[in-house]
Amino acid sequence: xxxxxxxxxxxxxxxxxxxxxxxxxxxxxxxxxxxxxxxxxxxxxxxxxxxxxxxxxxxxxxxxxxxxxxxxxxxxxxxxxxxxxxxxxxxxxxxxxxxxxxxxxxxxxxxxxxxxxxxxxxxxxxxxxxxxxxxxxxxxxxxxxxxxxxxxxxxxxxxxxxxxxxxxxxxxxxxxxxxxxxxxxxxxxxxxxxxxxxxxxxxxxxxxxxxxxxxxxxxxxxxxxxxxxxxxxxxxxxxxxxxxxxxxxxxxxxxxxxxxxxxxxxxxx
Ligand SMILES: C[C@H](O)CC(=O)SCCNC(=O)CCNC(=O)[C@H](O)C(C)(C)COP(=O)(O)OP(=O)(O)OC[C@H]1O[C@@H](n2cnc3c(N)ncnc32)[C@H](O)[C@@H]1OP(=O)(O)O
Numbered sequence: 001x002x003x004x005x006x007x008x009x010x011x012x013x014x015x016x017x018x019x020x021x022x023x024x025x026x027x028x029x030x031x032x033x034x035x036x037x038x039x040x041x042x043x044x045x046x047x048x049x050x051x052x053x054x055x056x057x058x059x060x061x062x063x064x065x066x067x068x069x070x071x072x073x074x075x076x077x078x079x080x081x082x083x084x085x086x087x088x089x090x091x092x093x094x095x096x097x098x099x100x101x102x103x104x105x106x107x108x109x110x111x112x113x114x115x116x117x118x119x120x121x122x123x124x125x126x127x128x129x130x131x132x133x134x135x136x137x138x139x140x141x142x143x144x145x146x147x148x149x150x151x152x153x154x155x156x157x158x159x160x161x162x163x164x165x166x167x168x169x170x171x172x173x174x175x176x177x178x179x180x181x182x183x184x185x186x187x188x189x190x191x192x193x194x195x196x197x198x199x200x201x202x203x204x205x206x207x208x209x210x211x212x213x214x215x216x217x218x219x220x221x222x223x224x225x226x227x228x229x230x231x232x233x234x235x236x237x238x239x240x241x242x243x244x245x246x247x248x249x250x251x252x253x254x255x256x257x258x259x260x261x262x263x264x265x266x267x268x269x
Contacts, residue, residue: 003136005103005110012063012098012114017056020091023170024048027055030167031200032160039215047215048088051200054080054123055171057116060098061125069100069112070129072174074186077195078111078128079223079260086120087215094118104140107133111140126223144223144260147247151237157205157250159193161231167197188227195224198234198250198258205236206246212265219245222261228252 021043028040028049039047065072088094101113101124110132114125164177172194175182183191199222207214228234232252239247245264250257 002105002138005105005112005135005137007064007067007069007100007112008103008137010064010067010100012060012100014095014097015059016093016095017059018093019052019056021046023055024052024088024090026166027052027170030163030170031197032158032163032204039213043090046090047213048090049200049203049215050084050088050121050217051082051196051203051220052170053084053088053094053118053121054082054196054200056094057096057098057118057123058171060096060116061114061127063098064100064112064114064127070110070127070132073182074131075127075129076186076227077125077224079126079221080196080199081124081221082217082219083122084120084218085118085122088120094120102140103137105133105135105137106139109133110135110137146256146259147237147239147249149239152240153209153238155205155209155236155238157198157202157234157236159198159201159228159230159232159234163197163230164191164193165230167194172196188229190229192227193230195258198224198228199261202236202248202250202258202261203263206238206248206263207265209238210240210246210265212267216266217263218266219262219264221263222248223259224257225259226252226255226257228257234258 033040104111248261
């Protein structure tokens with residue numbers, strides 16, 4: 001018999017978050033949009049990147065952290081899923097509700113799923129919380145299978161040196177992304193990039209090489225397998241053959257940093 005975690009299924013409340021075109025454009029620039037990506041950076045023809053929704057929902061994992069679920073100094077974003085229900089308008093407000101989903105017991109760590117729902121999207125954060133396992137719960141599903149064989153497309157995914165400093169202005173101001181001492185405390189040589197920034201940057205690159213529009217994402221997921229440092233150039237590998245969209249992973253110097261990636265764009269339906 002396994003014990004459910006006391007926070008599994010807990011209601012995290014609801015929140016309405018407002019944003020405007022400037023927020024959406026700043027976000028697009030922070031995840032790597034260029035000046036010529038006019039649909040993403042020019043208010044006269046703006047399309048909002050679906051992953052921008054994840055910045056609007058940052059309050060939800062923060063509420064759970066505030067209840068003491070994990071130590072904010074050591075917890076890491078482990079994985080993310082996003083399902084798009086309706087495109088975000090160029091500006092407006094979004095009402096979201098959040099709850100704790102599953103809580104898995106990995107022995108030395110716990111993995112908390114935080115589920116956020118709105119009329120525009122449904123998203124699940126998986127937060128890896130060292131020191132919070134051992135409560136007698138289930139280990140949960142096995143590590144997702146990685147893509148096998150030679151990728152159909154291999155390209156680079158550049159990140160830039162100021163990327164975490166810029167991306168944090170879109171909402172996630174955890175110290176490991178800006179403060180060298182906080183990064184050192186988790187064993188990193190310098191502040192690390194937000195997992196959601198790497199994921200969104202990968203979507204831009206995948207859209208560019210597959211001919212999709214990055215605002216047309218319908219479904220997205222991936223696991224953050226190792227930290228990325230701003231400025232690193234990643235190797236992005238794509239498997240485009242599957243009917244369910246594109247599978248991908250990103251590797252740095254032989255180490256997978258983003259694994260079990262999947263993205264489906266509207267055009268690929
Ligand atoms: C709070 C911030 O603002 C949010 C952020 O953006 S943080 C930055 C983005 N995230 C990161 O950089 C995290 C990168 N990932 C890592 O460093 C490592 O994967 C990790 C420290 C999370 C786990 O590594 P490690 O302790 O070696 O775990 P490992 O021994 O491989 O696996 C232990 C168990 O946890 C699971 N697990 C490992 N990594 C996981 C992940 N990323 N997400 C969810 N589960 C994970 C494994 O499946 C395994 O479970 P199993 O035994 O039942 O199969």
